[in-house]
Amino acid sequence: MGKPTGFIEYLREVALEISPSDRIRNWDEFHLPMPEEKLRQQGARCMDCGTPFCHTGTVINGMASGCPINNLIPEWNDLVYRGLWREALDRLHKTNNFPEFTGRVCPAPCEGSCVLGINNPPVTIENIEYSIVERGWDEGWIEPIPPTKRTGKKVAVVGSGPAGLCAAAQLNTAGHWVTVFERADRPGGLLMYGIPNMKLDKEKVVLRRLKVLEEEGVKFVCNTEVGKDLPAENLLKEFDAVILCTGATRPRNLPIEGRQLKGIHFAMEFLSENTKAILDRYKNGSFISAEGKDVVIIGGGDTGTDCVGTSIRHGCKSLAQLEILPKPPSERAADNPWPEWPKIYRMDYGQEEAAAKFGGDPRVYLTTATKFEGDETGHVKAVHTVQIQWEKNDKGQFVPQPIPGTEKILPAQLVLLAMGFLGPEQPLLDALGLDRDARSNVKADHGKYATSIPGVFAAGDCRRGQSLVVWAFNEGRGAARECDLYLMGSTDLP
Template sequence: MGKPTGFLEYERKNDPSVKPKDRIKNFDEFHTPLSKDERRLQAARCMECGVPFCQSGMMIGGMTSGCPLNNLIPEWNDLVYTDNMQQALNRLFKTNNFPEFTGRVCPAPCEAACTCGINTDPVSIKGNEYGIIEHGYANGLVKARPPKVRTNKKIAVIGSGPAGLAAADQLNKRGHHVTVFERDDRVGGLLMYGIPNMKLEKQVIERRVEIMKEEGITFVTNANVGVNYKASKILEDYDRVILACGASNPRDIKVPGRNGAGIHFAVDFLKATTKSLLDSNLEDNNYITAKGKNVLVIGGGDTGNDCVGTSIRHGAKSVVQLEMMPKLPDERGEDNPWPEWPKVCKTDYGQEEAIAVFGEDPRVYESTVKEFKLDENGAVNKVVIVKLTRKYNEESKRFTMEEVAGSEKEIEVDLVLIAAGFLGTQEYIAKAFGVELNDRTNVTTSPEAAYQTSVDNVFVTGDMRRGQSLVVWAIREGREVAKAVDKSLMGYTNLA
């Protein structure tokens, strides 16, 4: 390691962020990268542990600990410190196809498992990753490298989210002919329309896709397989098919008044905003606006937070965010030791902005919707919310959240955004290819081959296989299915 005492000498420093009241004026990314010298000092904090938990990617207590991609973190931290950025980039690409995505949107389970974090702040691994890849782009180190030898094998990837893109990238490097089918008008899937622009500017995706095109990958947009594009044709034309369509079924809230106007799924709200932003800088007004409205966001995860931040940028009158679960502690509990994922309360960018604009945290814990009330035109104007309490169910042997009698309360609402997660595969795409679904509505795979579906030559990856998860897991899935497909075609694989 380049600086054995670095973790003792230097304090953690994050990329500075634009102040909330300033950044809500636009939909731009709002972190300013550290200088090269500052980044080197952050890399110097890496202890290069004998057992680097940061790159383990283990499941502990049902939660991810360390990087699912097994990124070679101590190696490229050392290379950043010694100013060998070309080699740092090479080592980063060994395990991660798209560090420009994970360096922006990953929740960094690597940092939660950092040994330095036991007694002080963890190493700024995510920021260092961002620094490496953006240095690479700025200095012409990231460029198209088409394969020198091609096979005669053709592969179709259905879906251009992170799993589909990773699978396509790997298989193209192997020399196979890869075509990616995307049902939307732009490539990127979840990255393009599921994540707001202020977290991931869309030119970052387009920059990568252009390189992939130069390397020989074909992209077909507006191809909704099973609707306007026949699955049978794809099965006929390609040697292998990879389904990477995500867990696209949003979980609904089934209470009285649900069919009223002004109640939308979060994914529709976020997608419409991003599309209008890209098409016309919001001038076409072809999106669900929160301007001047009392907004209720149902759901406390990343998508819920994105709805809060987006609503504030629209100019919402007020924002309330409901969370079913109790507020997490501010610090790790004794029952949540390192290197487990820390179950602590996180105030994300959207909540920070709500506090700055409205003077209070928008989150209301241990609460849910009991009824949507509609006006004479059938539009939602009030919501009845009810408090919940956690109780142990003897029959199921599980804790459940139950309503507290008499705790109902009405709040005025003009716009409701349901961000309650996703349930699994959309049925029409499964039927189009004839693949089986399990009881979680994920695509069933063979016990002997984890990515092979019940249909010959059809594979599945990402959220469509494992259920709703992180971008970093999707990239891991894409890399793994590429190995499975390559082996099925060639009898062996040399993909990492």
């Protein structure tokens, strides 16, 4: 370690951002680059601790603790401190195919388990990761590296989201011919249409990496839904192996009175149409607009936050975000010790923007919707809500119970349901005759990824359920390794 006393000498500093009141005027990314001297100081804060929990990637109480793809964080922190940026990039790419994505959208479980974070602000791992890879692009160090040999084996990857892209990249490196099928008009899956442009720029960041993959030999076939536009059995006939990376795209519904009213949409419908409109320069088709409307978002998490930021950029009239869980504490609770992910109150970018425009955090905790009220045209005009408290039922399970006398009516001409996802869509899995688990996900053991059909593997959210982008990276890389082993009898993939 180059600076044994760095964590004592330097305070945590994060990259500056364009102010919320300014950035809501456009769809551009709003993080500003940090000077190299500051980045080297932040790298120096890494402690060279005996057990670097930041890259362990374990799961504690259902949440990631440390990096699921086991990034060599202490190594590249030290290299940044010493100004060895090219070497830092090489270390980063050993475990992460696309650090420019995780450096922008990952919630950084690595920082939640940083040893320094026990009694001090943790190392700014995510910003250092972002800075390393962007330095690599700026310097021209990231170039297409096609494999020198081809095995002659053909692999189909269904879905071009984070798991599919990692699987494709790894299998192409091993020399296989990889074809990625995507039902949307552009590749990228969740990275393209599920995450708003201000968080992850599509043309400057996503397409930049996709172009490299294409030049390395990966083939993308868009506007093709396997099982509909292309018979599922054709994959089994035409390819030596198949990896399913279709995601968990069945949204959780809210079947209360008035659900059939116009103006009530699933969050992903709202977000994906908006991104497509931006990329098409608003020339083709329409999108769901929040302009001039009272917006109610039901659900928290990243998707709810993205709906907040998108609605504000549209120019919504008012905004409320209903959260059925209680407001988290400002510091770790006794039952949430390090190195678990800290379940503490924080304002994400969307809530910061809402506070700048409307004067406060839009989230309303311990509250649920009970009814949607419509106008004479069949369009939603209000959401009826009630506060709840969590109580144990006769089975010992905590369930929400309404509190009488706390009912409210919120005006709403646009309601967005952001309550998570139930699992993968089933038609393709039915067509292939795959076994499912109790949650309707593709049945395949973690670490093996093999489904009930020989030569067919599954990775990412369609196997594990809704999760983080970085877990999709973990699974895509793991499925590629197992697929390579299946095809060749041995594998050198990590």
